[in-house]
Amino acid sequence: MENKKIFSMISLCAKAGRLVSGGFSVEKAVKEGKAQVVIVACDASKNTKKLFSQKCDYYRIPYYEIGDKDTLGRFIGKEMRTSIAILDEGFGNQIIKYMDLNENMEV
Numbered sequence: 001m002e003n004k005k006i007f008s009m010i011s012l013c014a015k016a017g018r019l020v021s022g023g024f025s026v027e028k029a030v031k032e033g034k035a036q037v038v039i040v041a042c043d044a045s046k047n048t049k050k051l052f053s054q055k056c057d058y059y060r061i062p063y064y065e066i067g068d069k070d071t072l073g074r075f076i077g078k079e080m081r082t083s084i085a086i087l088d089e090g091f092g093n094q095i096i097k098y099m100d101l102n103e104n105m106e107v
Contacts, residue, residue, distance in 0.1 A: 003066065003067070003102065005098045006066060006095060006098045006099060006102065007067070007071070007075045009091055009094050009095050009098065010039070010072075010075050010076060010084065010086075010095070011075045011076065011077075012091070013086055013088060013091040013095075014075070014076035014077055015077075016088065016091075018086065018087045018088035018091055019076065019084050019085060019086050019087055019088075019091075020035075020084065020085050020087065021072075021073075021076055021078060021081045021083065021084045021085075022081065022082075022083065023048065023051075023082065023083055025085070026038060026052070026083045026084065026085040027051075027052075027055065029085040029087060030052075030055050030056060030059050030061055030085065031055075031059070033059065034085070034087050035056075035059075035061050035085035035086065035087065036061070036062075036085075036086045036087060036088065036089050036091070036092025036093075037061065037062045037063075037064065037085070037086040037092040037095050037096060038052055038055075038056050038061055038062070038063050038064070038083065038084070038085050038086075039063075039064050039065070039066055039072070039083065039084050039085075039086070039095075040052050040053075040063070040064070040065050040082060040083045041065070041066075041067055041068050041069045041071070041072050041081070041082050041083070042065050042066065042067060042068055043068045043069055044065075044069070044082045044083065045082075048082055048083065049065065052083060062092075062096050062099075064095075064099050066099070066102075069081060069082055072084060
């Protein structure tokens with residue numbers, strides 16, 4: 001249930017133009033301090049997950065894995081996407097809240 005809310009927020013964020021997608025754009029947003037949250041598809045390669053996990057840890061940006069490449073792409077109105085970065089603080093905080101609720105429900 002919470003996944004639906006998360007993907008709805010991602011979709012709204014995309015419509016508002018407050019996210020970037022794709023490895024290069026997401027990495028750039030992280031390095032420039034513009035990313036509020038980074039989300040990587042669960043079916044991304046181990047190298048991609050490791051890259052963004054370490055970068056986000058270094059720059060102290062929340063990092064989550066959810067959905068698959070097709071789902072991430074569909075909800076932002078694009079083709080398959082491995083990674084996205086939320087640039088808006090409000091959207092980012094709401095997504096973090098839903099992600100944390102989602103993690104607590106799975107335990």
